[in-house]
Amino acid sequence: MNTVNPQGPSADLSTVDDSQKKFIELWGDMGAKWGVPRSMTELHALLYIMGIPLNTDEIMKLLSISRGNVSMTLRTLLDWGIITRTQKRDDRKDYYVAEQDVWKLFSTVARARKRRELEPLAARLRSLTSDLHGCHSDQAGKQLHRIESMLDFINTFDELSERFLSMGGCDIQTMAKLLVPAKSIQP
Numbered sequence: 001m002n003t004v005n006p007q008g009p010s011a012d013l014s015t016v017d018d019s020q021k022k023f024i025e026l027w028g029d030m031g032a033k034w035g036v037p038r039s040m041t042e043l044h045a046l047l048y049i050m051g052i053p054l055n056t057d058e059i060m061k062l063l064s065i066s067r068g069n070v071s072m073t074l075r076t077l078l079d080w081g082i083i084t085r086t087q088k089r090d091d092r093k094d095y096y097v098a099e100q101d102v103w104k105l106f107s108t109v110a111r112a113r114k115r116r117e118l119e120p121l122a123a124r125l126r127s128l129t130s131d132l133h134g135c136h137s138d139q140a141g142k143q144l145h146r147i148e149s150m151l152d153f154i155n156t157f158d159e160l161s162e163r164f165l166s167m168g169g170c171d172i173q174t175m176a177k178l179l180v181p182a183k184s185i186q187p
Contacts, residue, residue, distance in 0.1 A: 016062055023049045039065055043073045053086050053095035081108045103173045107165045125151040
């Protein structure tokens, strides 16, 4: 667990400014489209955009959500590895801060989604191919070919994504600069 310098910045709990509110709303909208609970993406957005450690009470006040919701959401974000728990000297409360390196953040999210979505899909497709290998009809053979093609794509995509993600934040950014024309990548 990290320890935060007590003289470091602290949250202005009276308000979240308009640009921060807009970012939190945007992140919430994006997460909802990806099937992630809005409260989770908004809490992550708050920690990211504030850029300073916040405790549960501060998060509750800034987002106007319940302690239970904050606690469950923090636990999930910690499990995903996109926030960390820290403490301030002379304060027993836990504080939370979001990963600030966007390349590392998105790599972590991509790995979590891959683990939760892509890997189970590949396992089910492998199971289907096993089931179809016992069938000897023309229709089963055609289905087997289609499913094996999809499984091959998913396995190839999985290998490529793992190689890309295993590079780490700075290396991914360097690779992106090599693959995408300079005018497309903003500093």
